[in-house]
Amino acid sequence: MSSKAKFSLLCWGALMPLMVVILFPYATMLSTALKRKDEIFQFEISWLPDGLYLGNFVELFVNRGFGQAIFNSIYISVGATLVSLLVALPAAYALSRLKLPGKSTFRTYLLITQMISPIVLIVGLFRLFAYLGMINDLNALVFAHSAFYMAFAVWMLQSYFDTIPKDLEEAAWMDGASRFASFRRVFLPLCLPGIAVTSLFTFVNSWNEYAMALTILRDGSLQTAPVRIAFLTGTLYETEWNIIMAATLIATLPVAIVFASIQSYLIRGLSLGGVK
């Protein structure tokens, strides 16, 4: 065996315990989601379902209104991603490129917004949206999420912008490009990957948020996927784990795939921007 192969085995061995703990719930999720209800409550429980049973998914969308929850989640996450990008892009551009009075004050301000958790403020948030008449309004969550995830977006974007040499824009200006033209034809194409990663990150965070969605969207038909799923446990006398696990799988798998695809960019993004 080559020494690298040996070393690889060693590394995987070292990571194995943690991986088992991480993957165990997914195995549970998958195996339970594909089981019939009666299979779970059998005396002799087993890992493998008797057969590939997809009825749980059908039940979920047909009778439990889970489609609506997914729609709500998509609406909020897409909206929050767009809004936070809309405010974070110019801010990050200014931090990276422009002379700005109070630049460091603004940086500190962003840090402070990250120190305050939405849950500590939950009572105040509730009152704010009540005052604006936005309780039970999906848009309330759009704005709430974009406000709380904006700082991270600014950091990630700025660290990405900083890697793009200023020379390039200056060269474009010398070539006669207006500020807007150089932004659109030189800057934007170059930082598109960074913007994409930031968007996906914001999307995933918004998709997964629980406490604000739980508190501000009181109406069952407006619940987001995570809240809906948590509610499935409490509504019935006996908890239908097969349905719940099927729902969890649906709500988790797409985001997990998206996340896995941007994972290497995240490490780079955070290493560039995080500490400074």
Add this chain to the structure above:
Amino acid sequence: MSSIEIRNVTKSYGALQVLHGIDLNIVDEEFVVLVGPSGCGKSTLLRMIAGLEEISGGDVLIDGDRINDVSPQKRDLAMVFQSYALYPHMTVAENMGFSLSLSGAKKPQIQKEVGEAAKILHLEDYLERLPKNLSGGQRQRVAMGRAIVRDPKAFLFDEPLSNLDAKLRTHMRAEIRQLHQTLNATSVYVTHDQIEAMTLADRIVVMNAGRIEQVGSPIELFDTPMTKFVAGFIGAPTMNFFDGCVQADVDANPYITLGADNSHVPLPEGMKNHVGQQVSIGIRPQHILAEPAAPESGMITGSVSLVEQTGCETNLLLSAAGQQVTVQTKERMNVATGDWVNLSLKADCLHIFDQGTGRRLN
């Protein structure tokens, strides 16, 4: 093509002033090189001409129009950056045609102009490549191509050759000079390499610590440097300097004594008026004659501490008159470390500077 006029231009970053009143006239079709040590403000001045840096005070005029508040886009100047600043997501052809496409030129026209520029720069075979697939020299050429495609009022270069190896640099230097002879474009070229400056320039502007020390043709700067700084900056190996006090002999002829040897060096007539003044005498290594000999009183004698043979010339590093002296000669000299040589200075090649102000006295 155009003239550029710089009037009493200053630049400050907050409290830090980096340019102190620069005045310079660049006439049409002239190739002007800005040289000076690192940090003296060359790039800053160039970027102010380009419009990339705010002008703190003074005026910049192009063809007689004040352009202080004109944005870089509207100045119609082309710039070649030290980093080349090629757009990484565009091919060579797109890079070169970018400015034309911005100004709304039609495709066939862009193609034609890019093709012509590519021909001049020997880039025809690379037009469809991305910058990352080019060698350093090719990138440099694309950067030049981007500038010449659009026939701007003037070219600005910020150390365009500093990322190339020595051989390529010499080669590109010649190409740039030829290009200038073909295009006759007004050019401002920043470098800290004095050879580049000497070979390229119609006129050289020597800068030091945010001020212009001297402006002149390469030969002027070499033959009559107006300050001690210019004298030391231009020419290789560096000029030798001896400090001393101007004295007069019985016939009232001015002379100076060097070091502990008390050897007389006669000075030009004109120095009569400076008797008693502390001066620095500068002499280029090429203008000192060295002859192997035993030490002799009344002569400047040096002991050889290093011999460099480059093939064309011999460089001697000596210690003489209590300091280090460099001598360069075209002849093959048969000396070794520790040998003694007698030195004689060519009288008409002395550069005499006031020790306090550094200004030329003769």
Add this chain to the structure above:
Amino acid sequence: MQATQTNDLAPSGRRARKPRESRNLSNLVFILPSIALSLTIIGYPIFEVLRMAVMDVNRFGKIRGFEGFGNFIKIFSDPVFIQSSWQTLIWTVSVVGGTVLVAVPVAIVLNEDFHGRSIARTIILLPWAVSLAMTALVWRFVVNGDFGTLNLALTQLGLPFNNHPWLADAQSAFAIEILVGILVSVPFTVTIILGGLTSIPVTLYEAAAMDGATRWQSLRRITLPMLSPFLQIAIVLNVIYVFNSFPIIWIMTNGGPANGTDILITYVYKQAFAFGKLDVAAAGSVVMFLMLLCFSVLYLFMTRNRSTDG
């Protein structure tokens, strides 16, 4: 020689300054939207929380009068609040401590060059992609006494855990919640530390190797010291996140049994949305924020001291 050494004073010195400063000011429009958004969504609620904390508020949010420190006195005389505070301390320290202990070695391994590294990284970072709420839910099922897969796996290994009700006992429930807390905090921490590791230049290790350092020595003498700013960031952010972490405990045990797993955040949430005591909840929020503030100041003080000492 064409250089003109004219000495006419530049009249434009003043003209040039004005547009520049106003242009810098006009750059503020780039950050104004973000400030406006966060001031509304974060700033106003802060104001509301502060106001309600000193008011007497009924369960429908109507302010009935000024209360002064009454709400704070109520909180501090509530034994559940005191208990929750202790539990918050245990929760935060164990989760953050455990996370760092797990994340540092994991990140170091993940930074090595081995076959399948990107797959390993993806798996380790996976919990980050999943909603805390859903992670909590799945774990609640996994440790379910009657038909959870943990008991299934343990019994299959021959251990006597058939029908063991993990969440029925406050202590084991809290321990499990802490483990889940560590699990979900590891990915973020690993990411930050990996970022730090990749920022250490390889030449440093090569130089150390030339100096005769073993792998272990260069780990201790180069890697760990160079990591410390990243570790500090990771610890600060984790303390903030974990201190405020709500879904895990809320979904797995709801703070029970008998408030045995309540932390401040679930206590506050219950006060507000289960008991309708909005004013008391607001006071609780203020106290929580002050605690975090104390931590931040203390932290700043400690790191400041250290950097001036060494």
